[in-house]
Amino acid sequence: MHADPVALHELLGPLPALCRRALTGEHGVSLPPLTDHHVHLHLIDEHALPAGGIAGVLDLGGDPVGFARRAADAMPRVAYAGAFLTAPGGYPAGRAWAPAEIVREISDPSAHPGVPGGAATAVDEQASFGASVVKVALNAAAGPVFDAVTLDAVVAAAHGHGLPVVAHVEGDGMTRLALEAGVDVLAHTPFTEALDAVLIARAVSAGQRWISTLGIHGDEPPAAATATANLAAFAAAGGRVLYGTDLGNGDRRVGVQVEELAALDRAGVRGEALLNALCDPWPAAAPAGVATFIPGAPPRSLGDVAEWLGAATVVPTEELIDDDH
Structure with missing residues (x-):
């Protein structure tokens, strides 16, 4: 390769x-392991992820018991939230894709452990099963x-365990509600x-992270346009994407x-x-012992990067020989 x-x-x-x-002599480019920060493993074939370039994932809604039983060194490496925490009758309770074991409905802002439907009870359960x-x-x-009182109690309980809080925000005022409660992501x-x-500047100042998920709006142009504009403003203000x-x-x-990746590029994350x-x-922590390999010549322009990354795969680190000279 030249x-x-x-x-x-x-x-x-x-x-x-x-x-x-080393084994094939194939030239390419290496990167640190890639992470998808929003997946639902119970809805996909997780074993196909490494061949598709993903070494680490964050599962944002699944059965906490099942996650606790995973081998720590299984691929992909998995961090997880455990169950969705929601208001009684709130999303995603009752959805066909969300069985009861992945949802906890919180009806009491109690900070005391063991209270049925209590905020601390639900958070303690996820923490006990190793949630990140x-x-x-x-x-x-x-x-x-x-309501704000219950959300504050959930956030306080999570932070008491040293766990960041990730929120699915949808609907008027939900981003502000999350920010005012101290939601981290x-x-x-x-x-x-x-x-x-002003709200975006507050989110950046608070150190909030945003997970992109722009691609889910392919059939909804208004939502895609709104998300792209919001992410572009957040990134331009110094927000962590x-x-x-x-x-x-x-x-x-x-x-x-x-x-x-192409949607992120259009939002200025390039x-x-x-x-x-x-x-x-x-x-x-980054998965140990593996790296990303993208075969062939590297991209020549920023416009080529998304398609180029689509050829990524996960390989053992020891299989790659540095050619960067």
Whole structure:
């Protein structure tokens, strides 16, 4: 390969490196392991993820018991929220894709352990099964949501365990409700309301992270436009963006989503920023012993990056030989 490492680093920053695979001699580019920060493993074939370029995932709604039984070194590496925490009758309770074991309805803001329907009881359960984050549903478009007192209690209980809180926000005022309660991460870029610059600046100042999931709006142009504008403003203001696809929502390839990457690019998350969103292992450590390999020549322009990343696969780190000289 006659690729120029200087040009590659100028285009994409310090993460990529020219390399070749020891067993095959195939040339390409290596990256740190890629993470999809929003998946639902019970709805997809998780075993196809590494071949599709994804080494780590954050499951944002599943059976906490099942996750606790996973082998720690299984691929992909999985961090998880455990069950959705929601208001009585709130989203996603009752949905065909959301069996009872993945939903906990909270009816009492009690901070005392063991209270039926209590905020601390639900959070304690997820923590006891090894959750890395706590997920709350604030979907006012699909049913009841927590009042501020109950949401504050959930956030306080999670933070008491050292766990960040991730919120699905949908409907007018839900982004503000999450921000005022101290929610750490949004599971989706807000897509039902255009956010003003003041609210976005508050989110950035608070250190809030947003998981992208722009690609789920392909059949809904108004939602796509709103999400893209919100994410562009958040990123431009210095907000921390994480790549996430809501994989399991719809029939899509299991692996890197080129459409999501292209949508991020259109929102101004390009080049080095795009790789940072993909390679950030939050909320866990990066998977050990593996790397990303993208065969062939590196991209020549920012417009080529999304399609190029679609060829990524996960390989053992020891299989890659540095060719970056």
